[in-house]
Amino acid sequence: MFDTVIYQQRRAKLKKDMGSGVLLFMGNEESPKNYTDNTYHFRQDSNFLYFFGLNQAGLAAIIDIDNDLEIIFGDELTVDHIVWMGQQATIADQATSVGVKKTLPYKDISTYLKKAQSSKQLIHFLPPYRHLNMLKLEEWLTIPVKELSARVSEQFVMAVINQRSYKIKEELVELEKAITTTAKMHVAAMSNAKAGMTEAELTGQVxxxxxxxxxxxxYPVILTINGQILHNHYHGNVLEKGQLLLGDFGADTAMHYAGDITRTLPVSYRFSLKQREIYQIVLKAEETAIQSLKAGVSYKDIHLRAALVIATGLTELGLMKGDPAEAVEAGAHALFFPHGLGHMLGLDVHDMEDLGEDLVGYDDEIKRSNQFGLKSLRLGRKLEAGFVLTVEPGIYFIPDLIDKWKADGTHLDFINYEALSTYRDFGGIRIEDNYLVTTEGSRLLGPPIPKTVLEVEALRIHA
Amino acid sequence: MFDTVIYQQRRAKLKKDMGSGVLLFMGNEESPKNYTDNTYHFRQDSNFLYFFGLNQAGLAAIIDIDNDLEIIFGDELTVDHIVWMGQQATIADQATSVGVKKTLPYKDISTYLKKAQSSKQLIHFLPPYRHLNMLKLEEWLTIPVKELSARVSEQFVMAVINQRSYKIKEELVELEKAITTTAKMHVAAMSNAKAGMTEAELTGQVxxxxxxxxxxxxYPVILTINGQILHNHYHGNVLEKGQLLLGDFGADTAMHYAGDITRTLPVSYRFSLKQREIYQIVLKAEETAIQSLKAGVSYKDIHLRAALVIATGLTELGLMKGDPAEAVEAGAHALFFPHGLGHMLGLDVHDMEDLGEDLVGYDDEIKRSNQFGLKSLRLGRKLEAGFVLTVEPGIYFIPDLIDKWKADGTHLDFINYEALSTYRDFGGIRIEDNYLVTTEGSRLLGPPIPKTVLEVEALRIHA
Known part of the structure; x- marks a missing residue:
């Protein structure tokens, strides 16, 4: 947990930005896996963590700006619970640790909110994503579950985004910690991957x-010989020499700041020539993007610069044709690079995603595109100092997508479909690192993780 | 997945047992962790797995006995999805693999059920434990979420319990597989635990x-130097010589059959004399219980036999006094052994728990006790051949519970509170194995895992 004053400052700024009303923060409960008492590993809500810091189930909080009150709602453990769960700090002591003076039993929140409603106070809440919290909101605020999303407070959402987007130095320390653990995971995967091993075995290690x-x-580990399947969580394949292995995984800290790193390695000792050619293009795209990072530059522009590197490289290899800049303008590169260059990173791996992707990543100046590929870019707005983001270009050969584009005659001027026939079983390559944006440029977060062809191959010595 | 015929037989028996009506099976959806798209590892519902075998999100099924129809509801992947998620078997092909001929789009289930309701067909459903499934039931059946539990079909619940309680040989193979992996986890923990290491480090390994x-x-790993806290998932402590380390954890298979094993080891190379004395009592309690396992014997009786071993041992050590049999009758042993001897094991680690603990573990003949300790016994009924269960006695020194009993003057005739003062920092010991009940006795599932003092100490050689 951070120092008390950090939580106090965050809430003070929120109160000032909002001006009036009651701000409602839903903590998370335990989440049932296959029956009520067999739960997934507890994860507190990120907004609750950000403003109230307490990392346990069964809490909710309000900031009643009109009455200048902050209250944490939660129940003390009974002796029965202590036998099963151990001693814990009281709710009051926990509240004090984050600078909140008033606590009440959990059940009192319903009464409190109903009273506020009848006093014509405006109750602001954020988008719920857990269904239990939807049911609670329905009960507390008398808003049917289906109408909740329309009743979310955009003012509250924007006030939260305007704080969480700018990482303070204490948060950077946590992010570095997460990425340091993440680096260990990747070095282990790059060192230990061996033909004959299952993806699951390596997944277990990381x-x-x-x-x-x-x-x-x-977030769920991606560690697959089928890197061209972007959200692939199947780990049943056996690694074979000659294949590429794509690993996209990261750790979070006890406070839940996240690392998000991708590396791609050859299952053999060395990359094949064909693999190395594509790898170098992806690496150049990543490096170009990283060199472009700076407050004031839009991430959409940086995405397009990376796309241009990819289109240029693939044109040089004969897989694309025509003018690379025109190809990128038309969106032809997205056959190979169908996703966005990156996203904000923080307490959530796609930071603040459920507050609204467009509210987080776009603004009045830069709107999300509808073009295939570019439409998947989560972050497009002008960068500002304090933003933490991922840079993660990739090149993939997706047989289903190639077949569809070819059948539809898509971008015949820019794609050399014939040359693609020998790449159908290539797989995919992605390289991803995490950066802090500064006024002068950017700063790598966490230790450098081997990523050039030579650095990666140096770890493959026992393969 | 098992052979098609197994799922067909299970459903055929269910139809016969139920006689009429529509049986509704809710599959599970992805479960959001900190935002909608960052999900926990997918876990299919166990009843859906048992009768329909398909291990993916977005499915539901019905058995319409009145119209002799079995239908799986689910949606095919779009090309967009295939780009991100990869190719998959069609819903129809998947349904065929479990012997179901008819499939319909997911949205059609609502219409189907509403039509069945208006034709006065009785719709049977099982207790929902995921809140999203509660919201779906509310919509499909027009039953408010709060009334769902009262409207669960006990006939359906009992028909399911009457099948899932008896494990067939194919299920035993899966259980042995789960316990074999679980054994590797325990041997690793017993071999690798070292003073100076954190609990988290060892938890990571297993x-x-x-x-x-x-x-x-x-289920969530328990691996703690505070074994006296029964549901302890905190892993922040550093192991120190002289401490006991209690590990209760298990793997499941890809089909989700579960292992559930506990071992307790000294962080030092050897148990101290005091630790060994208590360990031997717990081991004797476990062995006595195992020797008593046999179809026709009630598990409540076996629990009490284990309790008697514990009370006798603690009396010999001077921590209890009076007649051990009378102490057990009065429930005095539960200060040290406050939980049940075990539970059914299968697709769920507490098998079928959300179908109703008392319906699974008790019957008209043997009812659950209200006595502290005994009331936590999940399985009390007469054992039958084919039951798979855990045997897991333990002895714990729980300072909060000791203080409360002492202050209340509880069981002064049986507890030697003065002698307990030197055991307040002892921790806890539990030993647990998994057994199949047979007509002649029982069979250990999985490989034997070191558990005598000598066997455990043999693995501690590098400590």
């Missing part, structure tokens, strides 16, 4: 390192 | 082995 770091996995 | 096994963790 999962273990994440847990040993004191947190856990920040 | 977690990694579970994932490498092709499934994952069957």
């Amino acid at each position: 999962n273990g390192i994440a847990v040993a770091g004191g947190g856990g996995l920040a | 977690n990694g082995i579970a994932v490498a096994g092709g499934g994952g963790l069957a």
Whole structure:
């Protein structure tokens, strides 16, 4: 947990930005896996963590600006609970640790909110994503579950985004910690991957390192010989020499700041020539993007610069044709690079995603595109100092997508479909690092993780 | 997945047992962690797995007995999805693999059920435990969420319990597989635990082995120097020589059959004399219980036999006094052994728990006790061949509970409170194995895992 004053300052700024009303923060409850009492690993809500810091189930909080009150709602453990769960600090002591003076039993929140409603106070809440919290909001605010999303407070959402987007130095320390553990996971995968091993075996190793770091996995591990399947969580394949292995995984800290790193390695000792050619293009795209990072530059522009590197490289290889800049303008490169260059990173791996992707990543000046590929870019707005983001270009050969584009005659001027026939089983390559944006440029977060062809191959010596 | 015929037989028996009506099976959806798209590892509903075998999100099924129809509801992937998620078997092909001929789009289930309701067909459903499924039931059946539990079909629940309680040989193979991975996890923990290491580091190792096994963790890992806290998932302590380390964890298979094993080891090379004395009592309690396992014997009786071993041992050590049999009758042993001897094990680690603990573990003949300790016994009924269960006695020194009993003057005739003062920092010991009940006795599932003092100490050689 951070120092008390950090939480107090965050809430003070929120009160000032909002001006009036009651701000409602839903903590999370335990989440049932296959029955009520067999739960997933507890994850507190990120906004609750950000403003109230308390990392346990069964809490909610309000900031009643009109009456200048902050209250944490939660129940003390009974002796029965203590036998099963151990001693814990009282709710009052926990509240004090984050600078909140008033606590009430959990059930009182319903009464409190109903009274506020009848006094014509405006109750602001953020988008719920857990269904239990939707049911609670329905009960507390008498708003049917289906109408909740329309009743979310955009003013509240924007006030939260305007704080969480700018990482303070204490948060950077946590992010570095997460990425340091994440680096260990990647070095282990790059060192230990061996033909004959299953993806699951290697996944187990990196999962273990994440847990040993004191947190856990920040998001489901992608560790696959089918890197061209972008959200692939199947780990049943056996690694074979000649294949590429794409690993996109990261740890979070006990406070839940997340690392998000991708590396791609050859299962053999060395990359094949074909693999190396594509790898160098992706790496150049990443480096170009990183060199472009700076407050004042839009991330949409940086995405397009990376796309241009990819289109240029693929044109040189004969897989694309025509003018690369025109190809990018038309969106033809997205056959190979169908996703965005990156996203904000913080307490959430896609930071603040459920507050609204467009509210987080776009603004009045830069709107989200509808073009295939570019429409998947989560962050497009002008960068500002304090933003933390991922840079993660990739090149993939997706047979289903190639077949569809070819059948539809899509971008015949820019794609050399014939030359693609020998790349159908290539897989995919992505390289991803995490950066802080500064006024002068950017700063790599966490230790450098081997990523040039030579650096990666140096770890493959026992393969 | 099992052979098609197994799922067909299970559903045929269910139809016969129920006679009429529409049986509704809710599959599970992805479960949001900190935002909608960052989900926990997918876990299908166990009843859906048992009768329909399909291990993916977005499915539901019905057995319409009145019209002799079985239908799986689910949606095919779009090309967009295939780009991100990869190719998958069609819903129809998947349904065929479990012997179901008819499939419909997911949205059609609502119409189907509403039509069945208006034709006065009785719709049977099982207790929902995921809040999203509660919201779906509310919509499909027009039953408010708060009334769902009262409208669950006890006939359906009992028909399911009457099948899932008896494990067939194919299920035993899966359980042995889960317990084999679980054994590797325990041997690793017993071999690798070292003073100076954090609990989290060791937790990471066993977690990694579970994932490498092709499934994952069957339940949250307990791996703690505070074994006296029964549901302790905190892993922040550093191991120190002289401490006891209690590990209760298990893997599940890709099909989700679970292992559930506990071992307790000294962080030092050897147990101290005091630790060994208590350990031997717990081991004797476990062995006595195992020797008593046999179809026709009630598990409540076996629990009490284990309790008698514990009370006798603690009396010999001077921590209890009076007649041990009378102490057990009065419930005095529960100060040290406050939980039940075990529970059914299968697709759920507490098998079928959300179908109703008393319906699974008790019957008209043997009812659950209200006595402290005994009331926590999940399985009390007469054992039958085919039951798979855990045997897990323990002895704990729980300062909060000791203080409360002492202050209340509880069981002064049986507890030697003065002698307990030197055991306040002892911690706890539990030993747990998994057994199949047979007509002649029982069979250990999985490989034997070191558990005598000598066997455990043999693994501690590098400590």
